[in-house]
Amino acid sequence: MATMQDVARRAQVSIATVSFVLNNTKPVTAATRDRVEAAMAELGYRRNPAGSALARGRTDIIALLYPALQRQLHATATRFFTSAAERASERGFSLVLWPAANEAAQIDELTRSGLIDGVLLMEVQLEDARVDALRRGSTPFALIGRTQDPTGLPFVDIDFEQTVVSAVEELVARGHTDIAFVYDHSGPTTLHAYGAIARASRTFHDTLAQSGLTGTSVDCRENPRAGRRLGETFRDDFPDVTAVLIMNELASPGFTTGLRRSGTAVPEDLSVLSIVSSETVASMSDPELTFMRAPAVELGRLGADAIIDRITAPDSALPHTLVPCELVPGSTLGDAPAR
Amino acid sequence: MATMQDVARRAQVSIATVSFVLNNTKPVTAATRDRVEAAMAELGYRRNPAGSALARGRTDIIALLYPALQRQLHATATRFFTSAAERASERGFSLVLWPAANEAAQIDELTRSGLIDGVLLMEVQLEDARVDALRRGSTPFALIGRTQDPTGLPFVDIDFEQTVVSAVEELVARGHTDIAFVYDHSGPTTLHAYGAIARASRTFHDTLAQSGLTGTSVDCRENPRAGRRLGETFRDDFPDVTAVLIMNELASPGFTTGLRRSGTAVPEDLSVLSIVSSETVASMSDPELTFMRAPAVELGRLGADAIIDRITAPDSALPHTLVPCELVPGSTLGDAPAR
DNA sequence: TTGTAAGCGTTATCAA
DNA sequence: TTGATAACGCTTACAA
Numbered sequence: 222m223a224t225m226q227d228v229a230r231r232a233q234v235s236i237a238t239v240s241f242v243l244n245n246t247k248p249v250t251a252a253t254r255d256r257v258e259a260a261m262a263e264l265g266y267r268r269n270p271a272g273s274a275l276a277r278g279r280t281d282i283i284a285l286l287y288p289a290l291q292r293q294l295h296a297t298a299t300r301f302f303t304s305a306a307e308r309a310s311e312r313g314f315s316l317v318l319w320p321a322a323n324e325a326a327q328i329d330e331l332t333r334s335g336l337i338d339g340v341l342l343m344e345v346q347l348e349d350a351r352v353d354a355l356r357r358g359s360t361p362f363a364l365i366g367r368t369q370d371p372t373g374l375p376f377v378d379i380d381f382e383q384t385v386v387s388a389v390e391e392l393v394a395r396g397h398t399d400i401a402f403v404y405d406h407s408g409p410t411t412l413h414a415y416g417a418i419a420r421a422s423r424t425f426h427d428t429l430a431q432s433g434l435t436g437t438s439v440d441c442r443e444n445p446r447a448g449r450r451l452g453e454t455f456r457d458d459f460p461d462v463t464a465v466l467i468m469n470e471l472a473s474p475g476f477t478t479g480l481r482r483s484g485t486a487v488p489e490d491l492s493v494l495s496i497v498s499s500e501t502v503a504s505m506s507d508p509e510l511t512f513m514r515a516p517a518v519e520l521g522r523l524g525a526d527a528i529i530d531r532i533t534a535p536d537s538a539l540p541h542t543l544v545p546c547e548l549v550p551g552s553t554l555g556d557a558p559a560r
Numbered sequence: 561m562a563t564m565q566d567v568a569r570r571a572q573v574s575i576a577t578v579s580f581v582l583n584n585t586k587p588v589t590a591a592t593r594d595r596v597e598a599a600m601a602e603l604g605y606r607r608n609p610a611g612s613a614l615a616r617g618r619t620d621i622i623a624l625l626y627p628a629l630q631r632q633l634h635a636t637a638t639r640f641f642t643s644a645a646e647r648a649s650e651r652g653f654s655l656v657l658w659p660a661a662n663e664a665a666q667i668d669e670l671t672r673s674g675l676i677d678g679v680l681l682m683e684v685q686l687e688d689a690r691v692d693a694l695r696r697g698s699t700p701f702a703l704i705g706r707t708q709d710p711t712g713l714p715f716v717d718i719d720f721e722q723t724v725v726s727a728v729e730e731l732v733a734r735g736h737t738d739i740a741f742v743y744d745h746s747g748p749t750t751l752h753a754y755g756a757i758a759r760a761s762r763t764f765h766d767t768l769a770q771s772g773l774t775g776t777s778v779d780c781r782e783n784p785r786a787g788r789r790l791g792e793t794f795r796d797d798f799p800d801v802t803a804v805l806i807m808n809e810l811a812s813p814g815f816t817t818g819l820r821r822s823g824t825a826v827p828e829d830l831s832v833l834s835i836v837s838s839e840t841v842a843s844m845s846d847p848e849l850t851f852m853r854a855p856a857v858e859l860g861r862l863g864a865d866a867i868i869d870r871i872t873a874p875d876s877a878l879p880h881t882l883v884p885c886e887l888v889p890g891s892t893l894g895d896a897p898a899r
Numbered sequence: 900t901t902g903t904a905a906g907c908g909t910t911a912t913c914a915a
Numbered sequence: 916t917t918g919a920t921a922a923c924g925c926t927t928a929c930a931a
Contacts, residue, residue, distance in 0.1 A: 573917075573918085574917065574918045574919075575918090575919095576917070576918060576919075576920090577916085577917060577918075580916090580917085586916080586917085587916065588916070588917080589916065589917090592916080592917080611923090613923090614922095614923045614924065614925090615922080615923055616923085617923075674924090
């Protein structure tokens with residue numbers, strides 16, 4: 222493994238000069254530059270990141286923290302990741318998924334180690350101990366998601382409010398007046414405390430209230446079987462509901478299965494609109510779900526930009542970016558049945 | 561951020577002594593050890609990995625290379641990852657998902673950088689340029705998967721041969737004599753050249769041949785819609801087939817949907833057995849798929865052990881471990897219809 | 900424009 | 916049992 226010293230020797234220059242051409246950090250005559258580059262090529266030289274990190278105090282590595290060990294890494298989340306990684310790479314950083322760092326203590330550990338330059342946090346909860354840990358520390362960070370009060374925090378997030386408003390408007394425009402909102406109500410081990418759920422749910426009720434309507438909240442765990450069970454008894458349990466907003470990607474295909482099995486016609490008897498979902502899962506359902514696509518690719522890019530900006534320009538304005546989901550037509554949305 | 565020097569000063573010992581207690585690398589009197597540990601605690605000292613890496617020439621970081629930027633990170637793959645990460649952490653290593661290193665050149669880049677101690681490779685193809693690159697280099701590596709001829713390579717993999725044999729036996733025992741095997745035949749951008757497909761397909765035909773039967777290969781892209789289209793015309797296109805072995809997790813729920821839509825009763829008219837799949841996806845199907853579960857958790861652990869053994873004991877025997885999938889009952893397997 | 904040399908934080912050898 | 920000290924590979928004033 223060739224070192225800078227080797228390159229310098231071969232190019233007959235000092236080690237400093239090699240560094241200058243490698244990093245474009247000082248002007249170098251074309252001739253010397255050529256010699257150095259030739260030497261690097263011949264030796265197959267690669268900068269040793271450990272040495273570089275030690276000298277610069279930076280590693281150009283960003284950790285994406287996702288509770289993958291506890292929660293399932295679902296289709297949408299993986300898109301965030303790949304998109305963010307791609308963007309980071311464009312900007313000269315490596316973004317890696319760090320699975321073993323999802324409690325406050327582990328975050329302390331990771332950030333104080335100096336191994337990484339910044340942290341991108343996913344699956345943020347309304348009250349999130351990890352965010353507190355990051356705040357206390359000095360490692361730059363950004364959130365994909367938001368806490369209860371994200372003032373003073375750099376974040377990018379899905380615009381759940383706007384998404385739900387659009388979704389409800391869509392349903393109301395089609396004449397629906399009795400609408401249910403399905404999501405996982407269970408404790409903080411799943412989505413309960415996640416900002417996503419909290420914001421969407423509140424907006425759902427607020428928006429309906431403004432139209433003089435009231436909505437129903439329905440609980441459903443995040444797996445296809447729970448969705449199916451819900452679907453099977455839905456008509457009996459909620460006879461007046463004509464449209465369902467479901468924010469539970471994993472349960473959604475099961476839900477339509479359950480409806481079909483119990484003889485509930487979709488969308489004739491019941492419209493279903495899945496929000497914050499993806500093509501892959503929506504097309505597993507029968508009929509294919511009309512859904513609102515999570516802007517995973519865009520948010521991934523924005524998230525990467527957010528954390529990299531924090532690192533490279535700590536004084537820049539904090540990003541507070543919200544991106545709504547976009548409606549993708551399917552076969553589960555219809556007009557309210559006549560009464 | 562406290563350094564060793566700070567700790568040494570505070571504990572009134574030399575920096576070397578601090579290193580000895582930190583790494584348990586030389587005997588130290590209980591008294592001094594206590595002083596040092598106290599100092600570390602008081603200062604909240606953490607070892608700086610960059611310095612350590614530079615001095616030791618090791619980082620204790622393992623990169624899991626998965627073509628996540630090209631292929632979708634599916635449910636089963638994420639289980640591999642989380643399981644491997646957990647095991648690595650138990651053994652004192654960090655295993656991170658490295659998205660931007662899936663071509664030979666990038667692998668050179670990554671391994672020569674010295675940033676990581678080892679590489680765990682997923683989605684291995686029969687002829688895999690990445691494996692060649694790793695062979696040429698000196699970075700320890702292990703495969704989750706196999707090339708055409710894996711002799712001399714450390715690997716753990718699904719026992720596709722055994723899995724398919726069991727699957728076929730199951731179907732034959734139920735009287736099926738006309739069996740189709742569904743998978744994605746398309747080019748190397750998807751599974752085509754992956755060992756998984758090649759091995760399973762060959763075994764499928766061999767096993768049937770031994771029973772004096774012949775099987776049919778059927779092409780289907782890896783997405784739910786392709787599965788559905790296939791299902792919709794399956795009866796017409798393959799009127800004699802009574803059982804389907806499908807190795808295409810993403811397409812499988814769509815396939816049952818297509819069958820149902822075209823009036824093909826499962827399992828009365830057609831049995832379906834999905835191999836190398838997972839609970840999550842199998843239960844999205846209606847009826848729920850009988851499937852053979854990919855041993856993701858076990859293989860993840862074994863993969864982590866494999867690469868860590870290569871790093872810590874380069875002379876140990878090369879692992880050649882195969883683990884078959886296990887049958888999980890569902891509702892899509894039945895006896896062959898009487899003729 | 901290029902070179903010298905002092906760090907960056909650890910590890911590990913060699914003495915004491 | 917402990918302490919000096921020379922690496923490890925790179926960056927970056929400061930000098931020339």
